[in-house]
Amino acid sequence: MSLALLCPGQGAQHPAMFDRVRDLPAAREVLDTATALLGRDVTAAAAADDRFDNAVAQPLLCAASLAHWQGLRERLPPPALVAGYSIGELAAQSIASSFSATTCLTLASQRAQLMDAASPSDAGMQALLGLPRVAVQALCDTHGAYIAIANGPDHFILGGRSAALRALAADAVQQRAEVRVLPVHVPAHTPLLASAADGFARVLAQAPLQAPQWPVLAGINARPVRDRAALEHSLSAQLAQTIEWAQLMRQAFERGARVFLQLGPGTALARMVASAYPCCEVRAVEEFQRLEGAAAWVDAALGRQQ
Numbered sequence: 001m002s003l004a005l006l007c008p009g010q011g012a013q014h015p016a017m018f019d020r021v022r023d024l025p026a027a028r029e030v031l032d033t034a035t036a037l038l039g040r041d042v043t044a045a046a047a048a049d050d051r052f053d054n055a056v057a058q059p060l061l062c063a064a065s066l067a068h069w070q071g072l073r074e075r076l077p078p079p080a081l082v083a084g085y086s087i088g089e090l091a092a093q094s095i096a097s098s099f100s101a102t103t104c105l106t107l108a109s110q111r112a113q114l115m116d117a118a119s120p121s122d123a124g125m126q127a128l129l130g131l132p133r134v135a136v137q138a139l140c141d142t143h144g145a146y147i148a149i150a151n152g153p154d155h156f157i158l159g160g161r162s163a164a165l166r167a168l169a170a171d172a173v174q175q176r177a178e179v180r181v182l183p184v185h186v187p188a189h190t191p192l193l194a195s196a197a198d199g200f201a202r203v204l205a206q207a208p209l210q211a212p213q214w215p216v217l218a219g220i221n222a223r224p225v226r227d228r229a230a231l232e233h234s235l236s237a238q239l240a241q242t243i244e245w246a247q248l249m250r251q252a253f254e255r256g257a258r259v260f261l262q263l264g265p266g267t268a269l270a271r272m273v274a275s276a277y278p279c280c281e282v283r284a285v286e287e288f289q290r291l292e293g294a295a296a297w298v299d300a301a302l303g304r305q306q
Contacts, residue, residue, distance in 0.1 A: 008085070020291055023136075031067055058111055065092075068264060068285050069095050073284075079095075093225070093231060104209060107203065111196075142270050148189035165181075193240045219245065220234060220243065249273055261281045264285075
């Protein structure tokens, strides 16, 4: 039985997201680097109205996952694998020692800039729940939208131009699906960002990277990334390809992960794993008042799974 760490993507940023780590000496370097990159205190950025904008959100989320990891790494056993959702995959690779925290935050900023530059001005994303993938794909084909993230057999995040998404939503509701518009204006993980994927591949080719210390499951295919070539490909290709999160969760389970801890803000990843695999022990750091509580829970959960 083994531990898997999960790094979240955009959507759960909030003013208190650094409360557990802002005074930890182990997290100081990460927080100071993020502060310098953002041009303002990282905790102020987390409370600002623009915290959902790509240029702010992506460094913030990486900083949150990395700061929590720095606060926990001496208290936890080595993870059997690490996985990240969208921008979280960048943080996951840094946790696995593929590159430094400073490089991670710099790459997050560059990634955001490339995505913003490539994005159409009239685009967005929405969640669609209640239809199987074949039906969702048919709607996308009809309206010119794309499956950006597959979270489960009937839970998808779609990306595309705003008019296409509105028309698709109307048809989906007629089929008794639930549609939620997301506060995102960049159609990540769709072919609309092909130029951003190409640009990020060039950035990664020049970055100081190495093979990860622990397996990191790639979002595009749920396969473990073991060398630099796979690392560059997985991090760049995901900007314009579907994130297969449901496959990734299944692969983590099949590789023996039975205890899952979500880092960073929010609880969405933990809830998805718990719903799909109720036999597993699953929590998020935000469920604990202090990191010591999260570490104690991991120890107890690993003991329960033996």
